[in-house]
Amino acid sequence: MRPVLYEIKRSFTSKFVILMLVAIIGLSALLSYESSASLTVSNVSSSTKVAAGYFLQGGELHVVTYAYSSTGSALSGVDVSVSYNSQSESSFSDAQGFANFTFIYQKSFQLQIVNYNYSYSSYGMMSGGASAFSVSPEISFSGFDVYQFLRSPANSSDLGFLLFYVGKNGSLSPPIKVYVAKISKNSFPLNNTMVKDNATYIYSVSSFVAYPIFPKLTQKNYNKTFAAAFEIGNSSFTLNSPLFLGRLSTYQPITQSEIQSIVLREIGSILNIFIPLLAIFAGYLTYGRDKTSGVLESVLKRPVTKGELITSRFFANSASLVFAVTVSVAISDILIHYYLHSYLTSYFTLYFIWTYVVEGVAFLGLSYLITHLVKSPGALLGSSITIFLVMSLFWSIITFTIMLAVGMVPGNPSYATLSIVFDILSPSGFQNLVAFYFTHSLGLFSTTVNPSTYWITGSTLIIIGALWMAVPLFIAVYRAIRYD
């Protein structure tokens, strides 16, 4: 095994590193989800619903209910109660979502109302709903019905609808064709044939009681309005006029700039704490502690120079940082795309990854550097904690306090300059510089200024980052070679 592979394996299998990777990737994903999902406007209730129909057979009224989720899938255990003509029954929905009821049918020349209500437990709270349908004396079964506002399980901003059919004597549906067409103001008055002739989506379904349909939308159809026609046989439409579906997407266009702000604000806040933490303590656990306790000597006595050994371990530690940042950004990008239908630009993504790799590698370099300045594991651990607290966790508070103390407030000509200087002085400030570059907003007061006025350009960000990554490591290697 090549030594560097062992170092990488050792770095990745450290309990602390595993814990940090899970925390960084998990929290980044959660925040991406939270930010993206909250921007997805939806009028779709996520609550449980119940569809109902009936058929008459042998002097009895059979009521068929189907409990379904917001995505149209069957739900078991929903408590359904049905009342008809002073008769009342209740039952729990089965694994297929069905709860069936039988009542003595009382003939009448008038419509008779069947009421049903349902309740279910959601996160320990009882919720429910109620509805009703009518039983016509001339019609022995309820037949075809459509329930709108389902949320697509594949893409939560896409909508669908549920086909529900209770046939004669409880039979399943005959073959039904579903036509979904885009409509415009010019389409009105609308009829079923127009929808059929202009259908964008056509579905053929049969032998069902409940069947959810989710038209697979392309981005150009997100803002379009749709209607549906349902045909049994070749020309018999089940409804007299098309069903107005409205928009089938809750997606609201969002600009790349807004997405970048979300990523910088949400994912950046997690990475800005956890990446330095991972870097400093991974450096301590896999290099510093070995160095100060003498374990590193068992490696140093091999045919390897001090410089090679340090850079090898540094590379292994850096690999875990790059992995953490890259995977976090990748998962965040996927989640953002899932909800907001837009990927981050590769330009921004590369800069974002660069930002936190710089921050992590710089703190790793500082960790290696202090390893060569102190003698004991205890002093090293204390120094590592101090570095993390001062240069990472409390850096913004420290700089804010200093700036206040010297009277630097927005509007002061030197405010921006001093803010940038502080951001350059610590690796944790580097992400502020990158955010400034992309958002033109600087400091705690979000002062709007042009970054190039202060020499903050893509090139200078690359140079500052490269210096932060190289200088601490270089000094550490120099001290190891020269003084150890």
Place this chain on the structure above:
Amino acid sequence: MIVLENVTKYYSKKDKPAVDNIDLTVNDGEILGLVGLNGAGKTTAIRMVAGIILPSSGRITVDGVDVVEDKASASRLTGWVPETPNVDLNARAISLMRYFAGFYGFKGDETKRIIEERLRSVGLTDYAKRKLKVYSQGMKKRFLLAESLLGDPQNILFDETLNGLDPEGVKFVRDMIVKLKDDGRAILLSSHILSEIENIADRVAVIHRGKLIKLLSREEMKKIRSESLKIIVRNYDKNLLSLLEEFGEPDISGNELILKRLKIPYGEYSRIVKALVEGGYELETFCPTGESLESYFFSLVGVKK
């Protein structure tokens, strides 16, 4: 061959040097014993030869390769068995051996074969997959031997390796050191157990306060050894001391009497026996004493035993 030329090591400019201008050569096929009190500079000297720390001045070469200028090549020629286990004790023996083997450029089956061979040579084959932290003290020492010999070095440094070992362990390591010497390797052996040094070293370097104060050949050691005699008689009396003062400096410890600084040559020891018998003493033990190097060492460094 290990050569130290005018080697000095300062840990701090305020302090005296830990090693002060030492010249030393360990030849191939030779065991050089390195003795000295705690803090004398033995371990510092060994760590410099191993390439762990740099000399402040002077030159160290291993088979002609400068340890400072070409550390990697010098380390390939050197094995260092430290006093205490300085390896990652949370690692499994086999994993650590594979990692270390990577530095020597072994590949595939060769790595496996060499690791198995080294572990077998120290009797750890059955424990290869265990974590080192569950090893006993002796097993850890054996592992240190195996991993230090991984690259089949021509020059080997043993730093207090015999410390903390049971008699069986001491014998195992001693036999291994002698075998390595017989293979023609240069061996630098530091130990507090002077009798062991005396038994196996071809030469002994005495270091005190960083300085090399004496370099003894095997012949000189024999001479020192023969310059002291252990004498035990059954009917001890105070006249015995005055009788023996004619031949050397008698020193009594318990019922043992050590006769040091002998005034007569090795071939005339029978005169002492004759004097004792004629003086009416019942002689129980009469032999050159094994403590002579220790006594000599203490007299050299100026410390009373």
